[in-house]
Amino acid sequence: MSGWEELASTALVGTDRRPYQGDLLEVAAVEVARRRAGRRVAEVTGREPVPEEERQAVGRPAGERLGRMLAGEHERLIPEWLAAAAATGRRVPPYVLPDLLEHGRRDRSIRVHLGVLAGHRGRWLAGLNPAWGFLLEEPTGETWELGGPADRLAHLRALRAADPAEARRLLESTWEREGPDDRAEFVQVLKDGLGMEDESFLEQALDDRRREVRQAAANLLTRLPDSRLAQRMAERLRACVTVKGDIIAIEAPPACDKAMERDGVRAKPPRGAGERAWWLQQIIARAPLSVWGLPPARLLAMKIPDWDDEVKAAWVRAAVLQKNPEWARAMFGWDPIADLLDSLPPAEQQELAAGFVRKHDLDSQLIMVLGGVSSHWREGLATAVLHKIVKVATTQPWNLGELVKLAGEHIDPALFPLAESYSPVESIQQVAALLRFRADMYKELSR
Structure with a gap:
């Protein structure tokens, strides 16, 4: 032995x-x-050398800052750094690639820009380490004909932004040959530049074998009030609703037939919801809001004897699905959720959020509302948030952590002098320090 x-x-x-x-x-x-x-070193044979890079790397200060962030310094800013770096058309330096790829292995949210930012060396490393193989599925800048699924999706998005009709024609030309996962991704691209010219293609997609494709197509057709789907939903709504004086009488649908399911109504309700209430909410959400014939503020003041909560929750969903600014404003007053803000331009988002911050105590709802506001926050919202921080710092300083982080991560970094001079309170100075960090980050990436 x-x-x-x-x-x-x-x-x-x-x-x-x-x-x-x-x-x-x-x-x-x-x-x-x-x-x-005593173990022998494995011999490496037949390995291709790293191709020469075509993109210039970001400067050393920018690369070193990314390295510190990957090591834990303001780690939540990594996606912002990557997006800003990608916008410059450059790549990350080789010495941060291992840490960056390892971070991407754990955090899917940062992968969107890595295919380009990692360069040829990053993909070469990914070919050596299966744990980093995800990088090989990210866009690299290849064309529709030669690229993988991620490259083709990126190409389609870019074409849709430049020429919506041509993007749709390209998608139609290869639709039957696309795999189910790719079809589900590609149909979502049509939301940008959506118009009645897309209606015929999306109507056909309602018969797709993949449920995600059918649901995405139904969501897009819901945003087109003149589409055949929207008109079918309008007829279903009229069968359920009677408006007389100041009363809205509701009769929920008795059944969900195959035609309703084809139009995006899901037959099985979520746990805790009744079937009829579930079908009613989906019909209201997908029917054109113009069918109600009255402005949302007037409707909200009316009495709904039955199904009141269900109808108003469906109005919220309709405002979100149909991207209707008037309804989004009105429903935000009834139920201030972040999804409603997405239907409004950034300036109005910030104005509504600032008003909410001034009137509302610091709680999880306030944090969620602020999380839905587009960056970068300008002076009005920034000042409202800084004032809230100072106020809460005197009563509940232990409760400020997430609000301080949100302020530092979303206020326009050019406003760091405003934060520095606003108050000597420690939490305000933490916001100012984070804003300065981001301002320096953008300065380095611009060089």
Whole structure:
């Protein structure tokens, strides 16, 4: 029996049954080190060298800042750094690639720009380490014909932004050959520049084999009030609703037929919801809001004897699905959720959020509303948030952590002098320090 086999056998049965002269664990540790030191180095053959990079790397100060962020300094700003770097058309320097790819392995949210930012060396490294293989699925800048799924999606998005009709024609030309996962991704691209010219293609997509494709197509057709789907939903709504004086009478649908399911109504309700209430809410959400014939503020003041909460929750969903600014404003007053802000231009988002911050105590809802406001926050919202921080710092300083982080991450970094001079309160100075960090970050990336 060899030395290692003897050690292993003794460890398995125990030294009480098989006495061992000397310290078993110490000898085993020495043997492990000896065996590792004696292992032959694997020979590397046939490996292609790293192709020459086409993109210039960001400057050393910018790369070093990214390295510190990957090590834990303001780690939540990594996606912002990556987006800003991608906008410059440059790549990350080689010395941060291992840490960046390892971070991308754990955090899917940062992968969107990595295919380009990592350059040829990043993809070369990903080919050596299966844990980093995700990078090989990210866009690299290849064309529609030659690229992988991520490249083709990026190409379609860019074409849609430049020429919506041509993007749709390109998608139609290859639609039957696309895999189900790709179709589900591609149909979402049509939300940018959406118009009635897309209606025929989306109507056909309602018959797709993949549920995600059908649902995405129904959501887009809901945003087109003149679409055939919207008109079918309008007819269903009229069968459910009667408006007389100041009363809205509701009769929820008795069943969900196949035609309703084709138009995006899901038959099975979520746990805790009744079937009829669930079908009613989906019909209201997908029917054109103009069918109600009255402004939302007037409707909200009316009495709904039955299904009141369900109808108003459906109005919220309709405002979100149909991207209707008037309804989004009105429903935000009834139920201030972040999704409603997405239907409004950034300046109005900030104005509504600032008013909400002034009137509302610091709680999870306030944090969620602020999380839905587009960056970068300008002076009005910034001042409202800074004032809230100062106020809460005197009563509940332990409750400020997330609000301070949000302020530092979303206020326009050019406003760091405003924060520095606003108050000597420690939490305000933390916001100012984070804003300065971001201002320096953008300055480095611009060089």
